[in-house]
Amino acid sequence: MENIYGFTHYSFFTEMSELASRHQSFDLSLGLPDFDIDERLKYYLKESADLDNHNYEPLAGNPVLIENIIKFNSKRKNDLQLKKEEISIVPCATFALYTSLKSVLNQGDEVIVIQPSYYTYGPSIVLNGGTPVYYDLDNDFVINWEKFQQYISQKTKAIIVNSPQNPTGKILSQDDWNQLYELIKDKEIYLISEEIYDTYCYDGTEHYSSFIHPNLRKRTFCIFSFGKMFHSTGWKVSYLLASEELTHRFRCHQQYISYSANAPAQYALAKYLEIFDPSANQGTMQRKRDIFNELVKETPLYVEQKAEGSVFQIVNFRNVSKTMTDVEFSKWLTVEKKVACLPLSAFYNSRHDSDYIRFSFAKRDEVIIQALEHLKKNL
Numbered sequence: 001m002e003n004i005y006g007f008t009h010y011s012f013f014t015e016m017s018e019l020a021s022r023h024q025s026f027d028l029s030l031g032l033p034d035f036d037i038d039e040r041l042k043y044y045l046k047e048s049a050d051l052d053n054h055n056y057e058p059l060a061g062n063p064v065l066i067e068n069i070i071k072f073n074s075k076r077k078n079d080l081q082l083k084k085e086e087i088s089i090v091p092c093a094t095f096a097l098y099t100s101l102k103s104v105l106n107q108g109d110e111v112i113v114i115q116p117s118y119y120t121y122g123p124s125i126v127l128n129g130g131t132p133v134y135y136d137l138d139n140d141f142v143i144n145w146e147k148f149q150q151y152i153s154q155k156t157k158a159i160i161v162n163s164p165q166n167p168t169g170k171i172l173s174q175d176d177w178n179q180l181y182e183l184i185k186d187k188e189i190y191l192i193s194e195e196i197y198d199t200y201c202y203d204g205t206e207h208y209s210s211f212i213h214p215n216l217r218k219r220t221f222c223i224f225s226f227g228k229m230f231h232s233t234g235w236k237v238s239y240l241l242a243s244e245e246l247t248h249r250f251r252c253h254q255q256y257i258s259y260s261a262n263a264p265a266q267y268a269l270a271k272y273l274e275i276f277d278p279s280a281n282q283g284t285m286q287r288k289r290d291i292f293n294e295l296v297k298e299t300p301l302y303v304e305q306k307a308e309g310s311v312f313q314i315v316n317f318r319n320v321s322k323t324m325t326d327v328e329f330s331k332w333l334t335v336e337k338k339v340a341c342l343p344l345s346a347f348y349n350s351r352h353d354s355d356y357i358r359f360s361f362a363k364r365d366e367v368i369i370q371a372l373e374h375l376k377k378n379l
Contacts, residue, residue, distance in 0.1 A: 012346055013119065016330060020340035026371035028359040029340040031166070031311050033231040035364050040275065041230055044268035053267045057260045059251055061089025061239070065270035069239055072273050077206040080241075088240045088247060088254065091261045093196050093225045096240045098124045099257060100221035101158065103249040104190045105130045109157035114143065116167055116347030118194075121160050130157065134349050141168040141305070141314070145179040152183060158190045161210065164197040167347050167358040168314055169307025171205055177213045184219075190246075191216055196225035196238070197310040199278045202286045205308060211241050218243050221250070226269050229281070231362075235265040285311060285361070288368060292361040295372035299379050311362035314344065318355050320379060325353040333357070337378050339371045 013030065020027040027034075060066065066087045073080035090096045097120065101111065107129040113121045115136045122132045135151045137143065159180070163172035180191070193210040201207045211222040222241040227233035238261075242250060292313055293306055300319040307313050317329050324332065326343035334340040344356035361368055 013342070016334060016340050016342055019331065019334045023335050023338065025334050025338040025340050026367060026374065027340045028361070028363060028368070028371055029334070029342050031360045031362050032233065033362045034367060035231065037230060037232050038272070041232065041268060041272045044271040045264060047271070048264040048267035051267070053264045055263060057089070057263045057266055059088075059255055059260060060084075061087070061261065062263070062266035062270055065089060065266050065273070068270050068273040072276070078208045078212060080209055080211055082241065083244075085244045086241055086247060088242070088250060089261050089266060090238050090240050090254070091236045091258050092227070093194060093223050093238045094120050094124075095258060096221070096223040096238055097121070097160070097192055097194060098127070099250055099253050100190075100192045100223075100240070100242075101125060101128045101130065102253050103221070103246065105157055108155065110153060110155040111158045111160060112148075112151050112156060113160050113349075114148075114162070115349065115351075116344055117160070117162060118166055119347070122349055131155070132349065136348070136351075137168070139304075139355075141165075141170050143172075143176065145176075145183065149183050152187070152189070156187070156189055158192055159184070160192045160194070162194040162196075163210075164195075164200060164207070164307075164309025166197070166310050167312045167342070167344065169305075169310045169312055171201055171308045172208070172210075174208050174212075177208070177210050177216060181213060181216050185215065189219070191220040192223070193220055194223045196223060196228045198224060199229050199281050200285050200311060201282065201309040202289060202307070207309075219246070221246060226265075229278075230269070230272065230276075232265075235262060235269075237261045237265045237269055288361040288363070288365065289313065291365060292359065292368050292372065295369065295376070299372065299375045301375070301379070311360055313359050313361060314356050315341075315359060316355050317357050326355070326357055327352070330357055337375060339375055 016029040066084050070082045105128045109130045110133045111125045111130045112133045115134050125132045198207040210216050225238045301315045326345050330343040341357040341359050344354040345351045
């Protein structure tokens with residue numbers, strides 16, 4: 001189904017989950033955790049309600065939350081040294097991306113999107129008067145910067161990057177950011193860097209933010225998500241890092257769209273950041289990834305590359321079917337084999353098939369185990 005802007009309608013993503021529910025299948029299709037949030041985070045939200053945090057926060061966000069974001073980022077191995085003037089609390093990562101584009105785009109400007117990518121990128125560009133230009137990753141899902149350079153034109157105004165990446169699980173390194181900067185340093189091109197899975201980097205890899213790069217920092221809108229960090233997507237609170245100049249541009253639009261984000265949640269998140277241990281979260285999710293990857297070896301499905309980060313694993317299904325499209329295979333697996341996934345082609349603007357499907361391992365261990373045991377017996 002397409003909407004009036006010519007993009008695949010968002011309902012395709014929810015369709016697979018609804019299909020799983022209707023057929024009582026194990027749902028590994030969406031990245032929505034099926035486990036509870038930390039009890040301490042619940043406690044702080046209740047405390048927030050009792051303290052009457054029910055009115056608008058400032059446009060920038062709760063001052064204590066901003067201060068604790070500064071402290072949290074300074075403790076990373078690849079530390080981020082921030083000023084409060086560079087931080088904005090926003091309702092969600094999608095809002096941050098949309099409003100960042102609105103802050104820099106003029107009618108007809110081009111924005112490069114690296115595919116596969118999340119489905120909101122293209123529509124957000126078009127709604128802001130821009131034109132998406134799609135760079136497709138090869139099957140190793142690594143950016144070839146020499147090839148990427150060919151997509152940069154006189155009309156290019158921005159580039160959207162996602163690391164750790166949904167759906168591939170790839171992580172951009174310091175060298176990647178250096179190479180990207182070399183391609184755009186003499187041009188007026190901005191970077192929208194979605195880093196919402198920053199606390200989920202595996203096998204000893206540490207997140208390296210685009211905002212660390214001293215020159216990219218001046219032209220970057222860097223997006224993070226408390227919903228992803230704390231499995232609380234319904235709270236709708238994220239944060240944006242940008243230079244003071246770009247922050248000013250961003251807030252000129254923000255004040256007329258959302259103004260501020262969820263006030264009670266901001267208080268709770270500020271308190272929770274003081275005790276949050278990102279290594280525990282990372283360890284839990286890496287264990288889930290490893291459980292999934294060990295068990296999938298016992299099925300005809302196969303993993304070419306383990307996810308380096310994020311909460312998703314790309315799997316090749318061609319040992320099972322040489323003829324079905326990835327959309328047909330995903331629906332067949334969901335309905336007939338009772339395990340829901342997403343086709344990789346859903347993450348492309350115009351591709352209708354691939355050799356891959358995407359599973360989410362942001363699920364309870366028993367759900368992952370039961371789903372893979374079921375596939376082992378029935379594929």
